[in-house]
Amino acid sequence: MGRYPCCKVDEDLKKGPWTNEEDEKLMDYITKNGHTNWQLIPKKAGLNRCGKSCRLRWTNYLRPDIKRGEFSIEEEEIIINLHSLLGNKWSRIAAHLPGRTDNEIKNFYNTHLRKKLLRLGIDPRTHKPISDLNLLINLSHQFTSKHNINHHLMNNINPLAYALKLQAQVTEIAKIQQLVHSLFTPINTNNPLSTNFHENFATSSSHVITNNVATNIQFLNSLLVNSCGNIPNLDNSTSCISNSSELSNYQSELNSKVDNFEGLSNNSSKTQVDYNNSLPSLITPSSPDQANDAHVNQDYDPNTLSQLNHEGIDDSFWNDIFP
DNA sequence: AAGACTCGCAACCGCCGAGCA
DNA sequence: CTGCTCGGCGGTTGCGAGTCT
Numbered sequence: 187m188g189r190y191p192c193c194k195v196d197e198d199l200k201k202g203p204w205t206n207e208e209d210e211k212l213m214d215y216i217t218k219n220g221h222t223n224w225q226l227i228p229k230k231a232g233l234n235r236c237g238k239s240c241r242l243r244w245t246n247y248l249r250p251d252i253k254r255g256e257f258s259i260e261e262e263e264i265i266i267n268l269h270s271l272l273g274n275k276w277s278r279i280a281a282h283l284p285g286r287t288d289n290e291i292k293n294f295y296n297t298h299l300r301k302k303l304l305r306l307g308i309d310p311r312t313h314k315p316i317s318d319l320n321l322l323i324n325l326s327h328q329f330t331s332k333h334n335i336n337h338h339l340m341n342n343i344n345p346l347a348y349a350l351k352l353q354a355q356v357t358e359i360a361k362i363q364q365l366v367h368s369l370f371t372p373i374n375t376n377n378p379l380s381t382n383f384h385e386n387f388a389t390s391s392s393h394v395i396t397n398n399v400a401t402n403i404q405f406l407n408s409l410l411v412n413s414c415g416n417i418p419n420l421d422n423s424t425s426c427i428s429n430s431s432e433l434s435n436y437q438s439e440l441n442s443k444v445d446n447f448e449g450l451s452n453n454s455s456k457t458q459v460d461y462n463n464s465l466p467s468l469i470t471p472s473s474p475d476q477a478n479d480a481h482v483n484q485d486y487d488p489n490t491l492s493q494l495n496h497e498g499i500d501d502s503f504w505n506d507i508f509p
Numbered sequence: 510a511a512g513a514c515t516c517g518c519a520a521c522c523g524c525c526g527a528g529c530a
Numbered sequence: 531c532t533g534c535t536c537g538g539c540g541g542t543t544g545c546g547a548g549t550c551t
């Protein structure tokens with residue numbers, strides 16, 4: 187099968203930004219007649235445009251149900267979570283965000299969320315902690331210059347040593363977050379991919395499980411204190427939990443999650459508990475490249491900790507936090 | 510004040526799969 | 531089965547606005 191241009195090259199069709207007049211014509215035609223055949227629409231609407239261009243203009247800009255304005259925190263988190271599961275499947279991500287277009291989400295991810303994840307020491311492509319030292323060195327330079335870090339202090343630190351420390355710090359935090367995430371993901375009913383959880387939860391002998399999970403969360407809480415407390419505060423940026431107030435915020439969030447979770451377990455209610463939202467997505471069931479259309483099983487598995495050993499991660503991975 | 514540079518976003522390009530004759 | 535057309539998708543580009551020097 188050969189490749190065909192969507193519009194004939196010799197037609198000398200207009201390209202570039204749409205004018206208000208063109209918008210009005212397209213809007214007027216589609217609201218009156220709908221859009222069954224995009225190739226015919228430009229001629230019928232009196233536009234010197236390619237059908238594809240009309241479709242794009244309609245779906246990305248003129249459609250009446252399009253949501254304008256900034257992305258909310260909730261939307262950001264949905265995008266990050268879904269991107270960690272689906273990869274660059276922007277249209278599938280957009281399907282979970284009413285009023286947002288795939289193009290808009292793609293632009294938003296590439297311009298804002300990508301940088302945000304990098305600041306958190308997370309690879310925006312794989313959603314795993316950054317392990318590339320060159321990249322970390324690069325990032326450390328960027329952060330120290332952009333955040334007005336004390337350069338006299340920084341000049342005394344070898345960039346490689348700094349990057350190594352940063353890597354260790356990020357990895358440590360990431361492991362803990364990975365644990366927490368693994369515990370919370372199945373019970374997050376806001377996650378569109380885990381809607382089966384409460385049904386399974388209600389019908390399983392789940393009380394033992396929930397008690398274990400709650401205990402694990404409290405255990406993680408103490409791990410967080412021990413690990414983060416020992417990690418040197420390398421800079422003043424917000425790239426990780428690097429100061430005491432952030433740490434205590436994180437702890438109190440964990441505690442409230444424990445409370446909520448215990449409440450859920452006692453009542454077996456279907457209250458929405460948002461466990462995912464406070465945590466960056468560090469877990470990806472498979473790499474985005476592999477994730478394409480694979481079904482992601484989000485049902486709860488009591489052997490949560492054993493699930494952490496996927497993707498070739500061996501015991502040594504956990505040795506420094508589970509000595 | 511002005512030129513250089515960076516950033517964000519709308520729009521385009523090229524590929525692919527579905528559907529149809 | 532083959533060839534053709536169309537719609538959809540993801541990657542890329544180019545331009546305008548904002549910021550820096």
